[in-house]
Every structure is written in structure tokens, then in C-alpha cells.
Amino acid sequence: MENPSLSFYGLGIAPKILEILANLKFQIPTPIQHKAIPLAIEGKDIIGIAQTGTGKTMAFAIPMIQHLAQTKSRGLIIVPTRELAVQVQESMSKIVQGFGIRSVVLIGGESMHTQIQALKRSPRIIIATPGRLLDFLRQKQLHLKDIDVLVLDEADRMLDMGFAPDIEQIIKMVPAQRQTLFFSATMPPEIMKMASRYMKLPVNVEIAPHGTSAEHVTHEVFIVHKDMKRTLLGKLLKQFRGSILLFCRTKMGARKIARQLRDWGHNSAEIHSDRSLAQRRQALEGFKTGRFRILVATDIASRGIDVKGIELVINYDLPDQAENYVHRIGRTGRAGLAGHAISIVTPEQRNDIGNIERLIKIVLPISQHPEIPQMEFEKPQRVFSAQSFRSRGGRRPFGRRRR
Ligand code: ADP
Ligand code: MG
DSSP states (O other): OOOGGGSSTTSOOOHHHHHHHHHTTOOSOOHHHHHHHHHHHTTOOEEEEOOTTSOHHHHHHHHHHHHHHHSSOEEEEEOSOHHHHHHHHHHHHHHHTTTTOOEEEEOTTSOHHHHHHHHHTOOSEEEEOHHHHHHHHHTTSOOOTTEEEEEETTHHHHHHTTOHHHHHHHHHHSOSSSEEEEEESSOOHHHHHHHHHHOSSOEEEEOOOTTSTTTTEEEEEEEOOGGGHHHHHHHHHHHOOSOEEEEOSSHHHHHHHHHHHHHHTOOEEEESTTSOHHHHHHHHHHHHHTSOSEEEEOHHHHTTOOOTTBOEEEESSOOSSHHHHHHHHTTBSGGGOOEEEEEEEOGGGHHHHHHHHHHHTOOOOEEOOTTSOOOOOOOOSSOOOHHHHHHTTSOOOGGGSOO
16 A cells, blocks of 8 residues: 655655655655655755754755755765764765765864875865865865755764864854755754754654554554545454454444444454443443443543453544543553554544644654545645744744645
8 A cells, every 4th residue: 555654755855866766665754854845845944853863964955955956056965084084975975876876074183285185186076074174164174055954963972072162163154145054863952952043943753762662563544535434444454453442532433333243243342431430440440351342532531440351442533632532552562562542533633633643743644445435634824934933932834844
């Protein structure tokens, strides 16, 4: 099943680069790539925070190369160590193939002479450690006047290593008309300080580190017409054999769905405020022992449900509050076991999904059922400008993200 949200398509990447990515067998963008690439291609300044090993290099390399392919400008990538400089160059060389864009690595411990020779071939990507780069600048072997994309990779590490004064000196030599991208595993306050000084309304793109509640949970969203929700549910229930916790928004809804499940022949029980305490306890007990495979619940009634080993949480309705999504999925994937959460949503619920994604810092992948017509989210009514995003407290609405 081709799932567009799980591929590099739709992020604004040029066809030629998509082809290269396919050849490299890069099929699914990592979360930081999924979030940062479209924004970087739009030309936004970005602070990208994600753990080591999550693909941050491509998150800036792809947009930078795409930009350089369209202009005559140059890009500068500042990294803390020589090893990393070489590694970044290797990664980028895979993508620049066929674009005729040369890169140079300026690092200490190597002869300056060789690097000067390389600079004479007018490389358009400069990857450098701060100290050696400053040497070149001071000796006027290099200027930064035509740099219009600036990347600070592993920004936190550079600050730890005491490079802040060097970096500030370098940044001041890069034209103000530029795109600035900071990538880092953590977000110390000094990075924010530097960002506020040297970036234009940066967008924060932060991917939740491991150890959050959602660690062992995979997510899926189906967008369908309201009238198809039940049909889809019926098909999903046939696919999953394990225990299922199914959430409805109202007790009315829970009652109706529970009746439907029984009609379909599923062993199921329900807990909501119309049930007595004894009935609820019975339902829960039966769910735990396996007598009922499916438990239908409302948010209020489900508080404190502590059942281990639930394979699947189905959000037949999204919760009224994004926070409740976290509580709901907390019931699956417990104690290191893998869990799965499926949300069935209608086209007008884009904002609700956006709120949840912002809260859990995960992009919820959209799936398609082969037998159910897929819908798309309705276009947002209003597009927020970067300015209004700022005045709303620094959190960027998700409305503009491409799907
Ligand atoms: P980070 O900078 O976040 O520590 P890297 O950019 O060094 O992570 O990437 C880590 C590894 O993941 C690299 O070997 C890279 O080739 C690989 N990688 C990056 N993006 C993808 C992707 N979308 N699919 C598969 N592998 C990827
Ligand atoms: Mg990196």
C-alpha cells in the first residue's frame, strides 16, 4: 500500500532529488526530516531538535542542495569536529551527484595548502569547523559574502566545546539576507539566545526523545467520510485479533457502538457513565481475563484503567482534548511492549490532529484502507503568518504543514 505520508513525496523535494533518494533506498523520512524539510524548502529559519542518529544531516542537506541547484549562491555548514565534517560531506556527496555542485571541507589537522587548492575550484558547499574557518577568513583566503544558507550542526556540542565566540564572529560575516538552520540534539538556553540574535522568526521543530509515553506506540490515522466510520471499524476489527480498547466521545456513542459490536458477533463490553459501578467492574474484569476482546469506553469512564498488554487502542472518535489522546494511548504499549493506536477521523478534524501532534511531538501517519474511499483533510480556513504564530505564544499551528 503506497502511503504518501510515509514517503519523501509531498515534502516539496524536487523530482531529481527524489530519484536519488530512491536509489539510495531512503524510503521513509525520519520524523525530523518529515517536519523540517518542507519548512526549510520554503526558506524558513529552523531550530531542529532531535536525538543523535535520527537523520538530521539529510534534514538540512536536501533543502540546501535543492536551493543551491536553483541559484548561484553558496552554503556554509559549521560543525564541531573534523570527523563530523567529513561525515557530512560524505552524506551530501550522495545527493549532489549529477548537480555539479562541489563541496569543500575546511578542518584543522590537515594542510591549509590542500584546502586552498580545493577552494580555488569554487566549491559551493563549505563544511567547516569554527577554528579553521576563522583562520581562512582572517587570512582572507575566503569570504562569506555569497553564502545564503547557513547551518549550525550539533549546535549544543559546539557551545559545550566553547565555540560560541568563534561562531558569533563567523555569523557576522555572513550576509543578513540568508536562511539560518540550527540542528542540535538538545536545546540549551544559549542556543535560544543565539537563535533570537541571529535568526528571523525561527520555527522550532522538535521531535520527542525516547522515554516519553508514546515510545512504544505506533500511530495511524484514517480520514474517512462520517458515514464510513462504522464500515471501516468493522474491517479493522477483522484484521486485529488481540485485545482492543475502543474510545467513543459520548456515552450515547459508546452504547451504540457496543451494540453494533455485539451484532457483528464480537465479544465486547462497555464502560461509561450510564453503567453502574458493578457493571463497569464486571466489564473491566471480563476484559482483563479475555472474556471480552473489545472494551468500549468513554474518556471519563476509562480513567484509571490499568490493563496490560492491550494491543490496540482505537479512537473511534477523537478526544475532546488533545491531552486525552495521551491518556488513551497510555493503555497500549506498556512495559516495553509494542502497542498501536488507530484514529478514525473526518475531513474537518485537521486541527484536532494538529493539536495532538503538537502535544506528543509526533507526526501521525495517515493510512488508507484499500476498501474504503479515502478523504483528505479540508484546507484550513485561515493561514497564519509567521508573525501571528509568534504572537500566539511561539507555537506554530499545523495548518500549513503539507500532507
Ligand atoms: P543525526 O545527525 O541526527 O545524528 P544522521 O544524519 O547522521 O543522524 O543519520 C543517521 C543515519 O541514518 C545515517 O547513516 C543516515 O544515512 C541514515 N538515514 C538518514 N535518513 C534516513 C532515512 N530517511 N532512511 C534511512 N536511513 C536514513
Ligand atoms: Mg548529525
